[in-house]
Every structure is written in structure tokens, then in C-alpha cells.
Amino acid sequence: MVQTKKRIxxxxxxxMLMLLSLGACSTxxxxxxxxxxxDIETEVPKEKEEVEKEVISVLEIKESDFYTSPTSxxxxxxxxxxxxxxxTFDTDDSGNxxxxxxxxxxxxxGKLTIPQGNYTFSGINMKSNVHLEIDENAVxxxxxxxxxxxxxxxxSFGRETAAxxxxxxxxxxxxxxxxxxxxxxxxxxxxxxxNVDGFLLSGFVVDDVLTDFSSIAFGITEYNGTYxxxxxxxxxxxxxxxxxxxxxLIQAQAATNVFxxxxxxxxxxxxxxxxxxxxxxxxxxxxxxxxxxENISCTxxxxxxxxxxxxxxxxxxxxxxxxxxxxxxxIRIGGxxxxxxxxxxxxxxSGDYEEVTLLNIKATYxxxxxxxKSKHYKYMxxxxxxxxxxxxxxxxxxxxxxxWGPSIAGVIDTSNFPVNLIREDVNAIGFQDGFEVVDDxxxxxxxx
Numbered sequence: 216m217v218q219t220k221k222r223i224x225x226x227x228x229x230x231m232l233m234l235l236s237l238g239a240c241s242t243x244x245x246x247x248x249x250x251x252x253x254d255i256e257t258e259v260p261k262e263k264e265e266v267e268k269e270v271i272s273v274l275e276i277k278e279s280d281f282y283t284s285p286t287s288x289x290x291x292x293x294x295x296x297x298x299x300x301x302x303t304f305d306t307d308d309s310g311n312x313x314x315x316x317x318x319x320x321x322x323x324x325g326k327l328t329i330p331q332g333n334y335t336f337s338g339i340n341m342k343s344n345v346h347l348e349i350d351e352n353a354v355x356x357x358x359x360x361x362x363x364x365x366x367x368x369x370x371s372f373g374r375e376t377a378a379x380x381x382x383x384x385x386x387x388x389x390x391x392x393x394x395x396x397x398x399x400x401x402x403x404x405x406x407x408x409x410n411v412d413g414f415l416l417s418g419f420v421v422d423d424v425l426t427d428f429s430s431i432a433f434g435i436t437e438y439n440g441t442y443x444x445x446x447x448x449x450x451x452x453x454x455x456x457x458x459x460x461x462x463x464l465i466q467a468q469a470a471t472n473v474f475x476x477x478x479x480x481x482x483x484x485x486x487x488x489x490x491x492x493x494x495x496x497x498x499x500x501x502x503x504x505x506x507x508x509e510n511i512s513c514t515x516x517x518x519x520x521x522x523x524x525x526x527x528x529x530x531x532x533x534x535x536x537x538x539x540x541x542x543x544x545x546i547r548i549g550g551x552x553x554x555x556x557x558x559x560x561x562x563x564x565s566g567d568y569e570e571v572t573l574l575n576i577k578a579t580y581x582x583x584x585x586x587x588k589s590k591h592y593k594y595m596x597x598x599x600x601x602x603x604x605x606x607x608x609x610x611x612x613x614x615x616x617x618x619w620g621p622s623i624a625g626v627i628d629t630s631n632f633p634v635n636l637i638r639e640d641v642n643a644i645g646f647q648d649g650f651e652v653v654d655d656x657x658x659x660x661x662x663x
Contacts, residue, residue, distance in 0.1 A: 402426075515581070626641055
């Protein structure tokens, strides 16, 4: 019985081989037989490569998953005609603007149009259901502070107050301007976001002058014994120019479920997920979770995107479309650590992120207009180090000075947490081989 089964099995195999041999040929109309077998040497490895190639999926992100602006308003007011605003920088209209916002909020909410003109504002506290639509030809400046060098802001959202909900500041068409070039106190934040739920910031350009804070700052605040931070919002279509190394367009210290889109900057870091504020780390309140970014760019700065947890334990970050031209890095990713400034007696541990996903990165090398600090020279090719200038960019800085120099790498990754990044997919143009993506294993301490 066993022998019969073996014989039958052998005959079946023989028939199958014959059929395969016949199927591997085809007959043309003229009767010629042509070999149509696949080229095994080329076909099989190609299929294998396609199966094994690592792929990071691009997410389809919808703004409506974060915030949706109202399309109609119960009240619509004009700042010039309804609240007697001046259209020159000579008048500080902060009081008028605050009165207009308060009135609209008390009446159930609505839209306030700020027409073309020159305005002086600071210390404005946004209220729920109020939407500012600012003409693209409007220019906003903060007032001069004289001898008062305290930190200040132009617009605040939920600073030590109950939650500010459903609020926006947008442009009527293109970008309106925020002019910081005339400030006498550089300790200024344009938009300070704290206890806010449901927001949109869109359509503005900040002309900076190496001021000491990022234009948009996300952080924690205390209200009635509880800590809060921004959640559910969109920041898009915004630019900052001439930012200092340690700052830039946005720093998110604490936020949940925010979408960042179409953001650009010259100088500094355009989008910074750096959770290093001292009080927040000591409290372990805040951090960032569910951060999404698309189309973030940097020119003549430090980086387009920075991710650094310090001692905070953060959630997920996803970024698609990161571009840099003549910046120190396209992306900076740092590992967590417990800084000396934090309380050393409360058991803090090195921070991290639950997961970071980065894709579609393009970094173009520049020789002399990247913002650098000496701590990163060890990642730079030895033959480029003499190109770093010796005069600080900001001569007012007393320590931690930054300098103009050559781009260092497309991406620097010294993380201690999961990062989904395919090195081969980083498009680093003009960088020396081996410096497209660098980490601590590629440090060159001694160039002698």
C-alpha cells in the first residue's frame, strides 16, 4: 500500500512538471514557439525587496477632528466703527479691544472684525465664543514698556481663568502682520495659550527681532487648585521671521490634540515640542499628547522641528513634510534627562515620548546661515568646523550663545524612546555622506 501511494505520488509530480513546462511556452500565429518564462534572477529579488521594504503610512488628517470654526455668528461687530478704534500706532487701543471682546462674549459670542490699519495692543485676554477676524493689511505692535522688563503677552487664552472655549484669531484673506521690531522689552509672547478648549490661530506673520520667547507658547496654568493646558485646536498658515536660536514660531510645553499645518520660520525652531519648563516638570503636569503636524519649514535657523522631553513623559507625535534650508538640522530629536534646575528630591526620571513618527523629510545644506551652538559641533564634519563664525548672533546674550555656521545634519536623533524614521527616506541635499542622519554613535570629539 505504501509503495502504491509512492508510485501514484511520483506520477502526479511528473504530470504536473510536464504541464508547467508546456505552460511556460506560447505559440504565435505563425506557429513559432517562444519562451515566456519570467527572468528569475530579476523578478524574484524585486518582489522580495518590495515585501521587506519598511514603509511608514501617511495619515489623512482632518482639521475637523481638532476644531471647526463657526460659519455664522450671533453678533458681528467692527472694531473701528463700533468701538472707536484708532488706526495709528500712536494710540494704545488695548483697553478698547478688551472692552469689545468682553461685550461680544457677554452677548453670547460673535465675530469682531479688525479692519486695515495700524494698532497697538498688549495684555488682551480672549473670551469664549469670540472670534477676531483681522484684515490682511492690519499691523499690530505692542506698546513700549519703558523700564518695565517683566514678561508680557499680546493675546492670552485662559491664563489662570476658567476655560476659554471656541475661540479664534484669523486673517480676512492673507497674513496680517505682528511687528515686534520696535519693542524695548524683548520678553514678549504674541499668543499665550493656557486653559483653552477649541481654538484656531491662522493667517499671520511675526516680524521678530531676536526676542526672548517663541511667538506662540503652549503651557500649563492653575485655576481653582487644578492645572489645565490647551486642548483641541489648530494652528496653521503662520510665519515668524528673524527668531532667536532658543525660540521661534511655536513652543508646545503642554497640549493635547492639536494640529499644526503650513508653518514656516526664519531663525530659531519653527515647531518645538520641548517640554522643559521647570514648574511643569516638577509638578509632572502637562506635556504634549496627540500632536500632529504637516508642512513645517525652516530657513536660516536651527531646525524646522524639535522634539525634546526633558523629564516629562509625553504621548504621540506625528509629523509629515518637514523641510529645512540652511538650518542646523531639519529635525532635532533629543533624549530625556533630569536637568539640574529641577527638584532633585522628588524622584524625577528621564522623560520620553510614547511614540514619534516622522516622514517626508527634506533638508538642504547651507554653508553660513545656520544657527548653531557649540554643544552640537561634535556632530559636524571636521572640515566644516572652521566655517563657524566667532561673533555671536545675538550680542545681548550673556550665556548659551549661538553662532552662524554650516548646516550639520539632516536629522539628529539622540532619543531614548521609539522613533519611526526611515534613514534612507531622509532627503538630505548637499550634506557629506554619513551626515544625513546622525546619532551619538557618530560623534567626532577630536578632529586633530
